[in-house]
Amino acid sequence: MSKRRNHDAGFKARVALEAVKGERTVSELAAEYGVHPTMIHQWKKALLEGASDIFERGGKKKAEVDEEAVRSLHAKIGELAVANDFLFTKAQALDRQVRRGMIERSHPSLSIGAQCRLLSISRSSFYYAPQGEAEVNLALMRLIDRQFLETPFYGVRQMTWHLQNEGYPVNQKRIRRLMRLMRLMPIYQKPNTSKRAKGHKTYPYLLSGLRVDRPNQAWCADITYLPMRRGFLYLVAIVDWFTRKALAWRISNTLEADFCVEALNEAVHRFGPPEIMNTDQGSQFTSFAWTDRLKRIGTRISMDGKGRCLDNIFIERLWRSLKYECVYLHAWETGSQAKAGVARWITFYNHQRPHAAHGGQPPAMVYFNQIKTD
Structure with missing residues (x-):
């Protein structure tokens, strides 16, 4: 014992x-x-x-006892x-x-x-002290991630059938838990309730029918799952809707809103605030920390409809390219290796990789050329 x-x-x-x-x-x-x-x-x-309490208490004298x-x-x-x-x-x-x-x-x-x-x-x-995710579950998560990029409309039942047809003895209960852990929200023909926090306010989708024709008019943000050799991490990225340039990103081993706000602060500091920010209805993006920051810089908040990941299609395409061209080619051991690998690829994506949406020009070139002419 x-x-x-x-x-x-x-x-x-x-x-x-x-x-x-x-x-x-x-x-x-x-x-x-x-x-x-x-x-x-x-x-x-x-x-x-x-952490902030440590510094607040540091310069204060010990309070006297108030008898009353x-x-x-x-x-x-x-x-x-x-x-x-x-x-x-x-x-x-x-x-x-x-x-x-x-x-x-x-x-x-x-x-x-x-x-x-x-x-x-x-x-x-x-x-009881659990030992973390079993190796078989981590392997299943990698398979689910690859298949979901190909068929983002696969829900729990269809993903379970797919893996069973591939010879894996899984049930819906396990696949449902793993897909929730990976933050995967499939597209349904009818509205799907995404993973939101109770009491958090959601906002309407503002990009429907809107012509986005300049940098910083609209940004989008999303979180994806990164498979590691012994576990997984989460990656958030902020992308300019018009030029497809990745403006900022952060990696975390937990799903609090803090690392999303850090990425937002970096993007705003480097490029100025956008007119509109679009995200899904996940709890990180409906949190007070995220929405309050956007309100304070005068940015309008837009959120995808329920079960409609294609409302944020440009960042979904970024995830697909990142995973096939970088993530799946490596078996990272540590967070430092993952951060270095993602940093190299995003630099390549922004400054060297030809983008079909701009006639082969890299996103950063289009972004800065547009900024100069405006």
């Missing part, structure tokens, strides 16, 4: 820092540290969101006791992985068993 590990603050910080570095995939980190991938996502997010505030606090102890019962009841309505992350191994007054009972989690499930 393996020794139980105490996930103290130092351990969480160490794992979160490894995730922030982006050198290894979440699957690799989960296998090495014996924690669930969901925990790594949460710890990385907490580290990024709390202390007396007021003691007066509310009874209210808090009632509130605790209410909060525990609410906590039980949360997702199990979220409740699992709420348990503190070093809690001063509550044992792990007591916390598990309060949160309706079995002790065995709390101590």
Whole structure:
């Protein structure tokens, strides 16, 4: 029986820092540290969101004790006791992985068993340490990714049939989970509900019938899956709709909105704000961090219709070219190798690769020539 590990603050910080570095995939980190991938996502997010507090506290003197505030606090102890019962009841309505992350191994007054009972989690499930994605699942994800580029209308059922016809003993449950993990949203004849966050506002599609005839009139952004030798990463790119130039990109091992906003900030800093930004309805692009940034620079927000990835067709074509001309030709081991490989290809794509939409001229040449004449 393996020794139980105490996930103290130092351990969480160490794992979160490894995730922030982006050198290894979440699957690799989960296998090495014996924690669930969901925990790594949460710890990385907490580290990024709390980093600014370190500098804010650094220059402040220790606050003096406010006796009146202390007396007021003691007066509310009874209210808090009632509130605790209410909060525990609410906590039980949360997702199990979220409740699992709420348990503190070093809690001063509550044992792990007591916390598990309060949160309706079995002790065995709390101590279970998954080993990340199995090699067979990673192989299936690579096959799904290749086939999806050829047939973006394949949903879970058709993709399952395809793999079964190729001799792979898979069922719809597994393929559905893997396609969600890869962020693949097929085209359907009827509207399909894409993976959005509850409560996030969506916006109408603004490019239908619009003549886009100059740089920075409209940009588009999207996220794709990058297969690695031992796991996978995610790549976001921002593309100018008219010239097809890739303006900025970022790679991450998790799907928070932060790396998307970083790419947007770089593109705006280098090329100025666009008039319109078009994306799908994914949770990263409906998040407050993304939409608020666009509103503050005066950019109109446009989003694809449900189940209509062809509304963002130009960046879908970029993914196809990138994967067949670069990603599938390599088996990257680390995040650094992936970043270097993608950087080389995007530089080649922007400045050397002939583009059919511009009579063989590279996108960067068209972009800068248009900027000079405007």
